[in-house]
Amino acid sequence: MNKKYYIVSSSSDPKLIGSDFPQAYSFIKEYNPNAPHALFDLYEYLYTKFPDYIPDLSGIRMSGRAKLTDIVSNGFGGQLEIVSPRTKEILETYNLCPHRFYEMNLYLRKVKYDYYMFHIQCDYSDLVDYKKSTFAKYNYSTKGASVSINSKEEFLTRRKIMGEKSILNSVTADTLFMTSEFWDMNLDYFYIGIVDGEDYISERLMKHLLDSKITGWDFIPATNLIVE
Template sequence: MKYFVMEESLDKKIVGRDFPQAYRFIKGYNEDASNALFSLYKYKDTFPDYVPNLDGVMLAGYAKLTDFVSNGFSGSLCILSPKAKAILEQYNLCPHQFYSFGLYKKEVKYDYFLLKLVSNYSDFVDYEKTSFREYDITSGYKSDSFSVKSKEEFWERRKKIKAEKGISWGIWGNKLVMNKDFNCELDFFAISILDANTYVSERLKNAIESAGLTGWEFSPATNLIVENCH
């Protein structure tokens, strides 16, 4: 199976002149409430046992309404239209939950959804075959590629570089190789700590494009190798 990297569209003709498209709450929304959107931040690896109040968020003034709406809240939270939700639900997604979401453009409310992901497939990476790079978020510097022997060695090196060079430094997977236990039927997932990308299968990408859904773009995942998928 071929995979693609999902990217939020920056095409102003499609998403408008504001990016991200949504990043502020409507007047009267209590963002400090125990069930507000920010409460989801506590659940990095799980889902809440309550229904969050997500009514509502404003579309930025120069942003256009799309099926997938970029947001300034979290990379693991996706705002999407009912049409987009209906398409995604037909495919094999990583652990997730959909929540009702009120999206406002001026005075008009649109009944959207928030997709929360809990996706960590770092245990399915073949670390010996994968190559890594040190990087610095501040300067954009990337080192030459190197290898490690295990996930434990990856974590040790990651902790060491942060301790020696600062919190802006880290390690990214450069050429990622998934092991034989990885689920080849997944259509939508993120690997997590060693990679910032969200991956989409070719069949889901084709379904999104065939349905004319707007807001996401795709590029070939040339950095990802899934050895047991054909």
């Protein structure tokens, strides 16, 4: 039996999030994002390790044209999500990939809200069955010819060669088959890695979020991901 997963994406519905996307991308004037241990200092830790300090995230501001949701889209990149306390409470009851929650202050039209920065950090690309998976060449968002790839090393080599020809060129997975080791992990939220760049959520966690009327995320059936 194949486990069902969904791709997580930030909602862009203006009726829900307001007329600006992403909802948060700037700072209050008292906050310096370049200061030690502030937001931009955290970028050093996006993919390889978690910081050994508590980040200062006290001054992130939403657009004045945005509406407050439980998950707030942001322009800060990396594996960072802005989530409400009740979203954090739900997420913590499930089996998540390595992660941290950092306390933060979120401002909307001078009103301060206590939120969290949800930082995930994982790479399960070693648990992809490359021989069964399918890959294709891409130029920016345009799909090209299919590519046969038999290992992670071959994938990284092909990606590097294509990127040297043009920064718009790449190789991306069309269908990902995961090994039995991944099945055994029984994860509810994770990021596989460079092979496709998507965040995934289990059906059971997605249903809990929807039943709880958590706002700010859309869910797309991950027909590309095979975990059997």
